[in-house]
Amino acid sequence: MRHTEILQVQSLHKxxxxxxxxxxxxxxxxxxxxxIFALVGESGCGKTTALRMIAGLLTPDKGKILIxxxxxxxxxxMVPCEQRKVGMVFQNAALFPHLNLEKNVMFGLKxxxxxxxxxxxxxxxxxxxxxxxKAYPHELSGGQQQRVALARAxxxxxxxxxxxxxxxxxxxxxxxxxxxxxxxxxxxxxxxALLVTHDINEAYHLADRIGVMRxxxxxxxxxPADLYHSPADSYVxxxxxxxxxxxxxKLQAIFPTLSAHPYxxxxxxxxxxxxxxxxxxxxxxxxxxxxxxxxxSAEGKIEGVTFLGSRREYLVQVASVKMRVSTASHYKIPKxxxxxxxxxxxxxQHLLRQVV
Amino acid sequence: xSTRRGWLFILIVLTLLFLLPFAALLSGVFSxxxxxxxxxxxxxxxxxxxxxxxxxxxxxxxxxxxxxxxWIMTRYSFPLKPVLxxxxxxxxxxxxxxxxxxxxxxxxxxxxxxxxxxxxxxxxAAVFLFIFGLYTYVYLAARAMLxxxxxxxxxxxxxxxxxxxxxxxxxxxPLMRPAAVGGAVLAGVEVLNEYGALKYLGVExxxxxxxxxxxxxxxxxxxxxxxxxxxxxxxxxITAEKLQRGRAGFASSGRNPSPVIPLKIRGIKGxxxxxxxxxxxxxxxxxxxxxxxxxxxxxxxxxxxxxxxVITADTLVLTLSASFAAVSIALLLGFIPxxxxxxxxxxxxxxxxxxxxxxxxxxxxxxxxLSTTADHAINRLFNPLISPLRGEPxxxxxxxxxxxxxxxxxxxxxxxxxxxxxxAYTSIGSVYIDSAATMGRGxxxxxxxxxxxxxxxxxxxxxxxxxxxxxxxxPLTMILRPFNYDTLATVTYELASDERLKEAAPFGxxxxxxxxxxxxxxxxxxKGKRKVTQGA
Numbered sequence: 065m066r067h068t069e070i071l072q073v074q075s076l077h078k079x080x081x082x083x084x085x086x087x088x089x090x091x092x093x094x095x096x097x098x099x100i101f102a103l104v105g106e107s108g109c110g111k112t113t114a115l116r117m118i119a120g121l122l123t124p125d126k127g128k129i130l131i132x133x134x135x136x137x138x139x140x141x142m143v144p145c146e147q148r149k150v151g152m153v154f155q156n157a158a159l160f161p162h163l164n165l166e167k168n169v170m171f172g173l174k175x176x177x178x179x180x181x182x183x184x185x186x187x188x189x190x191x192x193x194x195x196x197x198k199a200y201p202h203e204l205s206g207g208q209q210q211r212v213a214l215a216r217a218x219x220x221x222x223x224x225x226x227x228x229x230x231x232x233x234x235x236x237x238x239x240x241x242x243x244x245x246x247x248x249x250x251x252x253x254x255x256x257a258l259l260v261t262h263d264i265n266e267a268y269h270l271a272d273r274i275g276v277m278r279x280x281x282x283x284x285x286x287x288p289a290d291l292y293h294s295p296a297d298s299y300v301x302x303x304x305x306x307x308x309x310x311x312x313x314k315l316q317a318i319f320p321t322l323s324a325h326p327y328x329x330x331x332x333x334x335x336x337x338x339x340x341x342x343x344x345x346x347x348x349x350x351x352x353x354x355x356x357x358x359x360x361s362a363e364g365k366i367e368g369v370t371f372l373g374s375r376r377e378y379l380v381q382v383a384s385v386k387m388r389v390s391t392a393s394h395y396k397i398p399k400x401x402x403x404x405x406x407x408x409x410x411x412x413q414h415l416l417r418q419v420v
Numbered sequence: 421x422s423t424r425r426g427w428l429f430i431l432i433v434l435t436l437l438f439l440l441p442f443a444a445l446l447s448g449v450f451s452x453x454x455x456x457x458x459x460x461x462x463x464x465x466x467x468x469x470x471x472x473x474x475x476x477x478x479x480x481x482x483x484x485x486x487x488x489x490x491w492i493m494t495r496y497s498f499p500l501k502p503v504l505x506x507x508x509x510x511x512x513x514x515x516x517x518x519x520x521x522x523x524x525x526x527x528x529x530x531x532x533x534x535x536x537x538x539x540x541x542x543x544x545a546a547v548f549l550f551i552f553g554l555y556t557y558v559y560l561a562a563r564a565m566l567x568x569x570x571x572x573x574x575x576x577x578x579x580x581x582x583x584x585x586x587x588x589x590x591x592x593x594p595l596m597r598p599a600a601v602g603g604a605v606l607a608g609v610e611v612l613n614e615y616g617a618l619k620y621l622g623v624e625x626x627x628x629x630x631x632x633x634x635x636x637x638x639x640x641x642x643x644x645x646x647x648x649x650x651x652x653x654x655x656x657x658i659t660a661e662k663l664q665r666g667r668a669g670f671a672s673s674g675r676n677p678s679p680v681i682p683l684k685i686r687g688i689k690g691x692x693x694x695x696x697x698x699x700x701x702x703x704x705x706x707x708x709x710x711x712x713x714x715x716x717x718x719x720x721x722x723x724x725x726x727x728x729x730v731i732t733a734d735t736l737v738l739t740l741s742a743s744f745a746a747v748s749i750a751l752l753l754g755f756i757p758x759x760x761x762x763x764x765x766x767x768x769x770x771x772x773x774x775x776x777x778x779x780x781x782x783x784x785x786x787x788x789x790l791s792t793t794a795d796h797a798i799n800r801l802f803n804p805l806i807s808p809l810r811g812e813p814x815x816x817x818x819x820x821x822x823x824x825x826x827x828x829x830x831x832x833x834x835x836x837x838x839x840x841x842x843x844a845y846t847s848i849g850s851v852y853i854d855s856a857a858t859m860g861r862g863x864x865x866x867x868x869x870x871x872x873x874x875x876x877x878x879x880x881x882x883x884x885x886x887x888x889x890x891x892x893x894x895p896l897t898m899i900l901r902p903f904n905y906d907t908l909a910t911v912t913y914e915l916a917s918d919e920r921l922k923e924a925a926p927f928g929x930x931x932x933x934x935x936x937x938x939x940x941x942x943x944x945x946x947k948g949k950r951k952v953t954q955g956a
Contacts, residue, residue: 120857144862156851158851160874
């Protein structure tokens, strides 16, 4: 199956007057049909600015935006937002409070009233809210409001759906469920979507690919697992999950055989290179149950234990460094215990990367 | 985006239209004047001295009364508080010139208070009327600030063992100060704007001077120069307010609302508190009202009925039309900045509101100069073509027309409509414009189909506030009204100044009744809960 390019963003740039740094710096992005892409980053990193420029709600300084190979922005052309065939779901859903759900969905539709009504009903059914079509937005939960907003955007059959932090106002209890519902709907209608969020977990749940932005620049983009295990720098590593960061020399002092291992970037390290280790890359056992010491193991003392629901995180002092190590939550080692830490075998194949 | 430029153009044109009279005023200041030399050496020092006297004493009284009332009404709960919640605002509905002739009647020969004090005139009488008629400006502003943000500060001070007096002096008063001074400045503008009461009580001021220069001496340049001096005084007043505020805007910015929980005052203390506050309303409202009622019931209304009906209808048509226009313009002025995420468009949209700080007589002089300039230009341009056909020149088109009068009301009072509308727009935000745009709908459908329905309540509020101010306006109406055209305000003033007090009373009573009715509706509207949940 051939994947059509739905969105192409080339060297997009925006500098707000009065600011010292550009909000978005030379952003390049491609989305193919049916793909869900998440642009993640801290508040103020420029991700929403990028989204608004793609939507046509903000004029870029330079660059090019193509939607379905149609140029919607360049130095010589600017297609208004309302003509871009782009749907958008806003952070607070932005449902019109004086219109019921059906009329909200009908708002952007054209044609005879009856046809509009039927279409609105069809899309409300798609998001599982057809029965509530006469209800008003304030009568719905936050999750329901976001589903209506999605139905409203989808009803226009846009080429691209833009999701601007749509889950950030939702209660943590229902957030995952709503994200899963949205994912199912987007997959069902085979729509291309661009999500903007500061919450990496939302991106993991929803996106096929993730792009990490920092200070206006897209630092790294790709498959979520690749990004998690092969972050471009320590910022990306930290943003995508808990990370232990060490100088290679210190880590080699703890795990002496590390530098001799045939795999990974550590074979030809640069002096002062930083190594990222995820907490789950390290095995932890009480010293009493430890295997005979190997070159990949080290001893340490647990200085702190944090219960995190599905897992338990230990802060272990090993020689001069502190390491965070995680296990399944039912596995419990008391604070103050002496433990053996071992690098998992796959670490050497996939998980260890040099960060300059 | 290009369609949005059209909206920006509308905003710029609207703003310029509102500022044109001031430009006309400035351009007129250098014209020649026959009487300015005489005026500036004889009466001008008196105008300045008298205006400053009125300002100083009225504002001190208004500030003390307003802040004390705000404190009592916020901090305590007592027997008549629910009644006083509404009644304390009633004096706002009584124009000062109506209070003036009602009080004068009471102290005149044959009046109820004549045996106690035989005369009610002069600057102290004016100060008395200003204090009891204008304290509402300070009271409303200070109370809103204290009631919304005072709770946590008062609770903290109580826990630190402060007495009630210390709570007022060291916590409430500093907290209320920015808002109270802002209210006092508006009261100051009203003092400087007053014409009817001062003329009636024989007190000279800038405004009476402007009337004298224009109506008695026929010297528009002198009137314009006096207007600019008056404007300068207002400018100094506003600058002083801004300087004193400094960084004191702390109370409302970035803080969560923290309402004050009232302390119950029972028994004799509660009754006394109610009585004192009732006395305030009595001076500012009940006494003028009762006097008007007494005169009205003793007047053979049947003879006046036709005239009353016509003038009331004329006034309502004029002020309601102007209110409608004001709300429409305010809705546009408030909407356009949403399209541009504020910035310079917000500043442009708020420029027309400057008119509220400018006395009516000043605006009237600017508008009059502008309309006569326009008339002259039109006559110069079209008379060679039209005069031969009509057999007479075009004559005055704008000058002395109702449209110009309504336009002047807009310039003077657009701020009272713009403020609630802009505030409602701010709470709704621009997200619906963006949302509609992503659904293929531009700003026009967004304005008509989304924002207008959501703005119903704010629009009604804006219209009512404008109506309340416009219907009372006297100096501006006196200067700009068409020949032989009267409003309730002008007829009340003219009959009263001819000492035909009983004949003036029914007109004044209608004005006060309309004012009170509108005040009650406004209170109900502002207290009512919003049915529409924003941002749902």
